[in-house]
Amino acid sequence: MAGENHWDYVLVGGGLQNCLMALALLSARPATKLLMLERDASLGGNHIWCFHAGDVSLEARGFIDPLVVRRWPGYDVFFPHRERRLDESYAAVTSERLDQIVRERIGAASRAQLLTQAEVTSVGRDWVRLSDGSEHRARLVIDARGPEQLPLHGVVGYQKFLGLELRLRRPAARDCPVIMDARVPQTDGFRFFYWLPFEPDRVLLEDTYFSDGPELDLTNLRQGILDYARRAGLDVAEVEREERGVLPLPTRHVPVPSAESPLVGGYQGGWFHPTTGYSFPLALRLAQVVARTMPDRLFGPDWTRLVARHRAGLRYALLLNRMLFGAFLPEDRYHVMERFYGLPAATIRRFYALTLTRADRVRILCGRVPRGFSLRQALASRTFP
Numbered sequence: 279m280a281g282e283n284h285w286d287y288v289l290v291g292g293g294l295q296n297c298l299m300a301l302a303l304l305s306a307r308p309a310t311k312l313l314m315l316e317r318d319a320s321l322g323g324n325h326i327w328c329f330h331a332g333d334v335s336l337e338a339r340g341f342i343d344p345l346v347v348r349r350w351p352g353y354d355v356f357f358p359h360r361e362r363r364l365d366e367s368y369a370a371v372t373s374e375r376l377d378q379i380v381r382e383r384i385g386a387a388s389r390a391q392l393l394t395q396a397e398v399t400s401v402g403r404d405w406v407r408l409s410d411g412s413e414h415r416a417r418l419v420i421d422a423r424g425p426e427q428l429p430l431h432g433v434v435g436y437q438k439f440l441g442l443e444l445r446l447r448r449p450a451a452r453d454c455p456v457i458m459d460a461r462v463p464q465t466d467g468f469r470f471f472y473w474l475p476f477e478p479d480r481v482l483l484e485d486t487y488f489s490d491g492p493e494l495d496l497t498n499l500r501q502g503i504l505d506y507a508r509r510a511g512l513d514v515a516e517v518e519r520e521e522r523g524v525l526p527l528p529t530r531h532v533p534v535p536s537a538e539s540p541l542v543g544g545y546q547g548g549w550f551h552p553t554t555g556y557s558f559p560l561a562l563r564l565a566q567v568v569a570r571t572m573p574d575r576l577f578g579p580d581w582t583r584l585v586a587r588h589r590a591g592l593r594y595a596l597l598l599n600r601m602l603f604g605a606f607l608p609e610d611r612y613h614v615m616e617r618f619y620g621l622p623a624a625t626i627r628r629f630y631a632l633t634l635t636r637a638d639r640v641r642i643l644c645g646r647v648p649r650g651f652s653l654r655q656a657l658a659s660r661t662f663p
């Protein structure tokens with residue numbers, strides 16, 4: 279390729295997906311000619327992403343480990359009739375760290391470039407156009423502009439949350455994350471608190487809902503989180519940071535990857551878990567397969583295998599969404615998760631990673647029906663045929 283506007287890869291959007299993509303590509307081929315275009319001034323927005331550390335292969339640890347700000351050896355879940363500690367390593371990445379590391383890696387690479395405050399207005403098979411009228415060409419364009427680009431038909435529910443990062447006056451007794459504390463009033467759907475103890479005197483508390491609607495009543499949620507903190511014995515000095523999210527949960531339609539350019543990645547391309555909204559392991563898997571192959575030979579056997587596995591995972595997760603939202607009243611949905619957390623730890627991890635085995639799938643659907651299941655509700659619901 280020749281010319282300063284000709285690249286091996288143009289990455290549209292500098293969010294989680296394309297940051298992992300850039301790291302994987304530069305780690306596999308440091309001389310790759312790569313351009314990343316991000317609309318905002320910084321990369322990765324304002325998030326804390328968590329993932330099960332066991333989902334990161336040895337090969338990827340070299341470029342993932344520097345992103346991790348905190349790692350815990352396990353986590354807890356609490357339901358009205360179940361408490362459990364899972365000895366599965368859990369890790370957190372912040373937007374600030376992602377921005378820092380990706381800038382460093384791109385800055386250190388001889389033929390890579392990052393343009394921030396660069397809004398892309400149109401994306402073609404091998405070209406992109408920016409709002410200032412400039413154009414770039416690439417052997418492979420990877421479009422990952424995030425959830426706002428996701429087509430909204432077929433959405434019956436939302437995972438929505440408000441998180442407050444709290445500075446404490448006294449150290450908290452807990453140093454193990456709580457992935458779900460559902461021992462709270464089940465208002466507005468399945469509701470739970472999520473608790474990440476970053477330092478003895480700094481915790482993230484999130485009030486999370488699997489709800490029918492996308493609305494967040496921020497004033498009441500902020501107060502509710504502070505009340506929960508007080509009941510949990512946390513002595514809050516100040517709120518240091520706030521994050522919120524409203525992720526659409528589909529029941530039928532998720533964009534499925536095809537062997538065509540531009541390659542649509544991340545949330546926009548359906549590389550997320552339709553039930554949990556987690557996308558870290560899926561974005562990483564996609565990045566690794568892309569990095570393993572030259573840009574114009576991507577759509578080969580590795581790609582076909584990845585897509586087949588991903589589609590099977592999506593189909594199953596969509597079925598679970600139809601059950602969760604269709605066959606249970608909002609206030610009964612927690613029974614499904616309470617039963618789910620009785621399964622083997624490895625099945626639970628594979629569920630989050632969307633890599634369930636056939637035996638896992640049978641295990642999840644068979645056995646005692648969760649309390650609250652209503653055939654009448656299921657039939658009346660428009661989520662079932």
Ligand SMILES: Cc1cc2nc3c(=O)[nH]c(=O)nc-3n(C[C@H](O)[C@H](O)[C@H](O)COP(=O)(O)OP(=O)(O)OC[C@H]3O[C@@H](n4cnc5c(N)ncnc54)[C@H](O)[C@@H]3O)c2cc1C
Nearest residue numbers: 291293294295317327328398423424523544545556557558
């Ligand atoms: C608050 C929050 C917390 C989450 N926590 C987790 C978690 O713990 N674990 C997990 O696995 N998942 C989590 N998720 C879900 C998922 O991982 C994120 O949504 C993830 O960021 C999706 O990655 P992405 O790259 O597809 O999109 P994004 O990270 O949203 O990135 C898209 C990027 O594209 C840029 N962009 C958009 N339009 C343009 C344009 N026209 N031109 C140029 N750039 C553009 C945006 O500015 C943005 O930086 C969370 C989501 C939210 C909202």
